[in-house]
Amino acid sequence: MRLADLITAPAFPGILTGDAGTAISALTADSRAVRPGTLFAALPGVKMDGHSYIPAALAAGASALLVKADWDGEAPVPVIRSAEPRLALAWMAAAFHSAMPAHIAAVTGTNGKTSTAVFFRQIWGQLGQRAASIGTLGLTGPDFETYEGLTTPDPVTLHRYLAEAAGQGCAYTCMEASSHGLDQFRLDAVPVEAAAFTNLTRDHLDYHKTVEAYFAAKAGLFTRVLKAGGIAVLNADIPEFPTLKRLTEEAGRRVWSFGRNGTTLRLTDRSIHTGGQTLSLEVMGVTHTVDLPLVGEFQAMNALTALGLVLATGGAPAAAVDALNHLTGVPGRLEKAGQRRNGASVYVDYSHTPDSLINVLTAVRPHASGRVIVVFGCGGDRDPGKRPLMGEAAARYADVQILTDDNPRSEDPATIRAAARPGCPDAIEIGDRRAAIFAAVDMLQEGDVLVIAGKGHEDGQIVGTVTLPFDDRLVARDALNQMEGPE
Ligand SMILES: CC(=O)N[C@H]1[C@@H](OP(=O)(O)OP(=O)(O)OC[C@H]2O[C@@H](n3ccc(=O)[nH]c3=O)[C@H](O)[C@@H]2O)O[C@H](CO)[C@@H](O)[C@@H]1O[C@H](C)C(=O)N[C@@H](C)C(=O)N[C@H](CCC(=O)O)C(=O)O
Ligand SMILES: Nc1ncnc2c1ncn2[C@@H]1O[C@H](COP(=O)(O)OP(=O)(O)OP(=O)(O)O)[C@@H](O)[C@H]1O
Numbered sequence: 001m002r003l004a005d006l007i008t009a010p011a012f013p014g015i016l017t018g019d020a021g022t023a024i025s026a027l028t029a030d031s032r033a034v035r036p037g038t039l040f041a042a043l044p045g046v047k048m049d050g051h052s053y054i055p056a057a058l059a060a061g062a063s064a065l066l067v068k069a070d071w072d073g074e075a076p077v078p079v080i081r082s083a084e085p086r087l088a089l090a091w092m093a094a095a096f097h098s099a100m101p102a103h104i105a106a107v108t109g110t111n112g113k114t115s116t117a118v119f120f121r122q123i124w125g126q127l128g129q130r131a132a133s134i135g136t137l138g139l140t141g142p143d144f145e146t147y148e149g150l151t152t153p154d155p156v157t158l159h160r161y162l163a164e165a166a167g168q169g170c171a172y173t174c175m176e177a178s179s180h181g182l183d184q185f186r187l188d189a190v191p192v193e194a195a196a197f198t199n200l201t202r203d204h205l206d207y208h209k210t211v212e213a214y215f216a217a218k219a220g221l222f223t224r225v226l227k228a229g230g231i232a233v234l235n236a237d238i239p240e241f242p243t244l245k246r247l248t249e250e251a252g253r254r255v256w257s258f259g260r261n262g263t264t265l266r267l268t269d270r271s272i273h274t275g276g277q278t279l280s281l282e283v284m285g286v287t288h289t290v291d292l293p294l295v296g297e298f299q300a301m302n303a304l305t306a307l308g309l310v311l312a313t314g315g316a317p318a319a320a321v322d323a324l325n326h327l328t329g330v331p332g333r334l335e336k337a338g339q340r341r342n343g344a345s346v347y348v349d350y351s352h353t354p355d356s357l358i359n360v361l362t363a364v365r366p367h368a369s370g371r372v373i374v375v376f377g378c379g380g381d382r383d384p385g386k387r388p389l390m391g392e393a394a395a396r397y398a399d400v401q402i403l404t405d406d407n408p409r410s411e412d413p414a415t416i417r418a419a420a421r422p423g424c425p426d427a428i429e430i431g432d433r434r435a436a437i438f439a440a441v442d443m444l445q446e447g448d449v450l451v452i453a454g455k456g457h458e459d460g461q462i463v464g465t466v467t468l469p470f471d472d473r474l475v476a477r478d479a480l481n482q483m484e485g486p487e
């Protein structure tokens with residue numbers, strides 16, 4: 001592809017000096033990935049400044065550079081200067097991998113993004129369409145998957161995923177929009193036709209600094225990324241709803257609302273039973289009863305969010321509502337890992353915020369005639385302010401708390417645990433996560449429910465810069481097998 005072909009977007013935010021006919025074979029923001037023919041995007045980062053890697057990128061054969069407008073260096077290759085290089089990179093990535101599914105939806109919010117994206121894919125699947133989801137679990141389609149690591153991948157990976165989904169025949173895709181991703185314009189060149197907001201609670205203040213900045217990043221999905229005239233599917237049960245609705249409408253996008261206070265999709269009644277919950281819904285004025293085979297009110301909300309996105313991307317209401325009867329659980333989200341012979345069950349869940357801990361522990365409470373026990377920890381190099389609040393959530397909503405490690409990364413694990421402890425002074429502290437899970441499984445009595453929180457689908461424990469193999473579900477099964485013999 002020629003450089004000229006990469007900068008064709010209307011109002012492309014950059015100016016090229018040099019030969020527009022230069023051939024470009026790849027785009028990257030990482031000098032270590034540069035090969036001859038690559039365009040290197042020098043991005044100002046949180047830790048480093050990508051501009052300091054320009055000599056390394058040129059030495060590796062970079063054919064062109066994208067730099068900040070005020071970069072005062074010189075290069076023997078064409079240079080694109082931009083006031084917002086991350087945004088310019090997003091548009092170039094879209095031009096580079098130009099194939100995309102015809103209908104793209106996105107979901108943001110502190111919790112429930114992955115679950116919503118997966119339910120969107122499942123509902124369209126029930127409607128007989130090939131659909132994909134992109135997010136924390138990677139790119140997933142009906143019969144293909146790729147895993148990269150971030151919730152909203154960098155724009156080059158993201159557009160490669162969209163092209164792959166389209167190439168695999170998926171006309172419908174739902175992607176997760178993380179607050180980091182929105183703040184860094186990772187998905188700005190994606191034509192989003194429908195976008196949903198799940199909820200806003202505390203997370204990621206290490207990066208955004210204030211709740212207002214965190215909210216503003218998320219609101220950008222509706223005021224900036226969503227196409228003009230596109231549909232915003234907003235949770236009417238949360239305090240941010242009126243503000244979000246106003247901002248969205250002022251930006252010329254349409255609003256649909258969902259939830260107990262929703263107008264477009266209203267949850268009018270909900271009753272739980274052993275295998276799930278029965279929901280009474282009013283969808284665009286029509287009443288439906290659904291038997292959702294999943295536990296927890298938050299899953300009902302996620303199913304409703306996904307339903308909203310499916311309808312907003314053209315799904316037939318009656319059939320789409322009916323598909324909710326057949327939703328299956330999302331890996332690592334209240335996933336049952338097994339049970340003891342006395343009937344006590346063990347769940348693995350990805351809750352890693354104060355609010356999600358409260359939600360998951362509240363969700364399992366009606367299913368426990370005995371105690372609710374939780375194993376949890378707080379991630380290293382992540383919002384330290386949420387640690388005591390996570391401790392408090394665990395102490396308030398579980399009868400027994402075992403405080404352990406969850407991806408300490410570059411931090412001292414004991415210091416992380418100490419930061420959670422003020423919220424849960426009675427917690428049993430077992431740093432070694434395997435030992436913590438074994439201790440929890442060992443104490444399970446008839447009627448108890450154990451929630452192992454924080455890692456969900458993850459298959460590693462990040463200590464320093466090393467990822468050690470670790471899967472809560474496998475460790476829980478090991479513990480159950482060792483204590484009870486194989487099932
Ligand atoms: C905090 C954050 O979002 N960081 C992202 C950001 O990195 P950064 O600004 O810190 O980059 P940096 O390390 O300062 O380096 C600056 C630039 O120099 C480049 N570089 C660096 C070293 C080198 O040798 N050569 C080189 O070219 C880097 O590629 C980068 O472009 O931009 C990089 C790409 O340019 C991302 O890979 C990186 O994500 C890191 C890996 C990360 O862990 N991000 C997490 C926090 C994240 O984004 N999470 C969200 C939310 C999850 C959720 O929903 O809960 C997600 O979407 O996953
Ligand atoms: N709608 C919801 N409201 C509150 N808590 C939820 C909701 N949905 C899920 N949760 C809780 O949050 C956890 C993470 O869910 P999920 O992976 O769907 O969220 P996410 O927004 O994708 O998270 P991440 O930011 O890590 O990508 C679940 O395991 C559950 O404990």
Ligand SMILES: N[C@H](CCC[C@H](N)C(=O)O)C(=O)O
Pocket residue numbers: 151352378379380382406407454455458
């Ligand atoms: N996407 C989230 C995942 C957190 C998962 C938890 N296991 C942790 O490491 O804190 C983040 O990067 O903050």
Ligand SMILES: [Mg+2]
Pocket residue numbers: 113114115135136137151176
């Ligand atoms: Mg996610």
